[in-house]
Amino acid sequence: MITCGIVGVTGYAGMELLKLISAHPRLQVTCVMSDSSAGLRLSDLYPWMETGALTLEPFKPEKLNQLDVLFLATPSGVSARYIEQLDAFEGVVVDLSGDLRLTGEVYATWYGKAPVHADTQAKAVYGLTEWNRESVRTARWISNPGCYATAVSLGLLPFLTDGLIEPDEVIVSACSGITGAGKALSTKTHHARSNENVQLYKIHTHQHIPEIEQTIHQMTGVEATVSLSTHLLPINRGIMATMHVVPTIDQTETEWIDLLSRAYRQEPFIRVQQGEPEIRTAVGSNYCDLWVYKDDRTGRLTIVSVIDNMQKGAAGQAIQNVNVRFGFNEALGLSTQPQYI
Amino acid sequence: MITCGIVGVTGYAGMELLKLISAHPRLQVTCVMSDSSAGLRLSDLYPWMETGALTLEPFKPEKLNQLDVLFLATPSGVSARYIEQLDAFEGVVVDLSGDLRLTGEVYATWYGKAPVHADTQAKAVYGLTEWNRESVRTARWISNPGCYATAVSLGLLPFLTDGLIEPDEVIVSACSGITGAGKALSTKTHHARSNENVQLYKIHTHQHIPEIEQTIHQMTGVEATVSLSTHLLPINRGIMATMHVVPTIDQTETEWIDLLSRAYRQEPFIRVQQGEPEIRTAVGSNYCDLWVYKDDRTGRLTIVSVIDNMQKGAAGQAIQNVNVRFGFNEALGLSTQPQYI
């Protein structure tokens, strides 16, 4: 068994990791950490889940020696603090915050916080599994992608790879369930405020914008400029990204669908769907579902991508990366069964 | 008192008209019609509302003679059928379906139904009050705008009037509450399906697309091409349109906000807001709330428009038009009090 530690187990990503790992035949959680809730028993934190007998401990690097994998399910800024103490740790680190995703100056600009050291950041491999699998296979540090960044990048990359769309006319309108805003209490996520509401937030300033542009550049060499608007919805889980792009070649809708299908033909977690998109086809699973439509009137394509922000957009992709890293079947222990209703 | 008849009083728009008119000091409903539910008492249809003693009657043109105003709150296609029988009616007709909005061929293309006669259509004045007030003042036939068309047009028109944005790069991502899909039972609106879901629909084929483009042309002379994606949300009421446009001049965000504020300075139902947009600021009222943001990185503007699809997007704007038509205070009887929580 691969032994795993989770730092930040009280948050949503930590909880989801716990659920996924408990269903995974080769992984086992042996250490759960939380500075704020140290001393609490895991079974008291999650009385509705089979959690075993672990107790939350404060983060201490010296306790990590036994672990094969350490998941940092901590907020950005907090991860950075722990990362600086992990030099001696010999296992695999998977960071689910954004603290290893961007290089120093870009990070500082978009997160408004101090970045980790440049050489620490450079050690991290970006864990967008489908596009960086070979690097993940040997990585010691894995920077798990952001939820919006995952949905958007998976939808755009096949089109940008061969220069099939204009890189400066990418308009993404995306929406996320409430868990995307995290577990911390806030006015925006008070039920009476968020219910029966749509809240647009971080307009032109969402930190996944540079992450998407950097990913596009890293994977395709293209310098793209992406407009992203993010809407908070009164649902618990799920991201839908509706992307409006301008093709550089003339093809039928069927040809575009074929192109997308071919790009992901081998992928266990990417499905090219037809019919009208809905967020539920992916929620509860590790799938990313994609659709593409051609507007014959305007010439534009509409690409739609949906994921479960807690699974493919966070804990699920983290496990997928661990599966790749340890040579397991990539789908091991992951859900291919959306909740749907 | 101005006497009003409502055809299609069992639908959502009919219900909302009934509610609004009951709060209006100068309007009175004296006749309610419904072919499907004729014979039913209004008080049995809406036991939770003060409705008076009316009984639903089948549509018969000869019964309409006493009416000052006839509201057609019937679905597209159904309105058309009734419209052909209204030649002798001397009062004001307000049609809330799309049957008087588009000229014949365009209508046939987008609605997939037979249009009304060209001269009937030509008699109708498009009731986007803020932009067509003078025509509404003397109209006998008023074609009430569509819900998405209202939200989008009110947001775009001030920018298109003076050629301040590129007319062919208008990308609108919009979402609507479930009432936008109507009262008819459907799989898409079964609670277990729509709840915790986002459903993208009528991709590149929504009938409000040509309505928006025609309105832009009618009000500004500009030939624009609009991309519109429409998402069905698990909320009851409200439309949010997030519009991505490319400005032709260089101005600060503050200057753009000022421009918008000046455009609507006199308008009782349009508010230019600041802060982060949410759909709730307008829901329950006849307001259209607008925001504009500049993305210094991409040069694009994001314009956001929210309305209550049942009020400003349907019954509220219909009453607003009647107020204009009869010379009342334009806000008479209309709500300026959003529900919010």
Place this chain on the structure above:
Amino acid sequence: MITCGIVGVTGYAGMELLKLISAHPRLQVTCVMSDSSAGLRLSDLYPWMETGALTLEPFKPEKLNQLDVLFLATPSGVSARYIEQLDAFEGVVVDLSGDLRLTGEVYATWYGKAPVHADTQAKAVYGLTEWNRESVRTARWISNPGCYATAVSLGLLPFLTDGLIEPDEVIVSACSGITGAGKALSTKTHHARSNENVQLYKIHTHQHIPEIEQTIHQMTGVEATVSLSTHLLPINRGIMATMHVVPTIDQTETEWIDLLSRAYRQEPFIRVQQGEPEIRTAVGSNYCDLWVYKDDRTGRLTIVSVIDNMQKGAAGQAIQNVNVRFGFNEALGLSTQPQYI
């Protein structure tokens, strides 16, 4: 105009008072207080509402002299603190917290806080309008009833008045929308937790239990023992109380309905309904809707009561009491138009 002050205007009850008073032709808010948010302009707190130019001030008794009415829309415990400073205030005080509802020892037991002085408490009149109208008419201090207590008492009192049900076999299962839990941030009201959930709370310890029993005794002389279970629902507004009682006489269901109808025949805000109950018939209005059913198999009656917890259960009833107190039409400015859809 009757000048009104609101203490605690940042909370839900304060916000609802503001909305209702702005629609009231004889009341005017001239002073808004909040210790936590003093200095904030009302228009910044509620940018979606027409609020005028008021600024929030800290609570100071000496500023209240100009006011005809002071609403305390503060939490229990906080109201008590302000009440002790209101000896010199000559206007009418309406307290929406529970701090004036119970006598000292009972208050201390159920609220776990220090009660107000016994003689202060004794000055307050219990504002269950329909049952205490004559006392409200001349009251200087009005203790506004709790939300559950309003729904339950209005349903039970007609049956207890003449000893028609067993006073010790009253089982009430009630549920409330999320606003009932207040605006303060809490785990229970984080959207991701409360959404798609039902949470049972304060089992056998809800502070409205003694309030209901005391009201029954005060209005009917009967010593009743009430079991109340309270469920938090993923909706914004509304209370439904489903009450199971044992009749002492044998009557048909129709006779029970008639009895209830007669009891409230003159009441502008109480409706005896038929058909299947739903919470929406009252939400958005000041109505209390009641139903009664007889189970011929068990002999029991099921009485159902629904209200909007923010209106009839809080701010609406407060205004109703002010209307009575100042001799206005009791329904003045209050909503008789449920939102419904």
Place this chain on the structure above:
Amino acid sequence: MITCGIVGVTGYAGMELLKLISAHPRLQVTCVMSDSSAGLRLSDLYPWMETGALTLEPFKPEKLNQLDVLFLATPSGVSARYIEQLDAFEGVVVDLSGDLRLTGEVYATWYGKAPVHADTQAKAVYGLTEWNRESVRTARWISNPGCYATAVSLGLLPFLTDGLIEPDEVIVSACSGITGAGKALSTKTHHARSNENVQLYKIHTHQHIPEIEQTIHQMTGVEATVSLSTHLLPINRGIMATMHVVPTIDQTETEWIDLLSRAYRQEPFIRVQQGEPEIRTAVGSNYCDLWVYKDDRTGRLTIVSVIDNMQKGAAGQAIQNVNVRFGFNEALGLSTQPQYI
């Protein structure tokens, strides 16, 4: 592999069976039937699920010969029609409708339909697994319990077994998610109506009332009279039953909790919980979670039971029964992982 057929695979219970069986290592669906949708491919019906290559067939008894198990996931009345054609079928039948639950006259009274033949009904074993395991082990016909009946019976039976509560003072207030109302389109389940609403239905007439009373009698010998009120909630899944009972002996709350814990100590799917109940602890799993509280003031107990109406209340319990019937581990393939957030 045990081969399974599902009749009524287009409904919610059929869909859930399909999901559960696809995760079950020993069961396999080899035949799916639906009279209304025959000819449709399963993969077109559920494009979001891994369904394999089956096509929906019309119900024909002669096609069933190869099957080990036939699930009837059809509505009441429809199941009855199929049941009459299953005399020759030699496999195990699991009926999820109510058509095998009640004897003829009682069925006719509560369902308002013609019952199946008395000897057919008599062959069926009531599949409340925890209380009828030995009979299920050898059953050919299994009548799967109703959702409310499951939640209520599991909560009450330990208390009735030894006469610890009054059998004629059992008051149950229960609520269900919208899937409980089925997939058929109806006004009550149109999102705009059910959302932000609570709807009380089938008052004193719910067909699970006689099922509960019959189960109590069958399992404990006690003749009980149960009052049940059922509320439809704006959530997708889950039942909470809040039960008010009168104990016949005097014990502390801790002793009552112990009693309940002992009763179910060996059960893999029943958990006695502490803290405040919520519906989410069970939703997404096959658990039934129970709580019990003592009200020292009234002497009453409050027993709370929550289940996922689609799992333990329908398809989950059906699989649990099949596991028992075929000698598998009772929990095989079933979920012990609630969705929670």
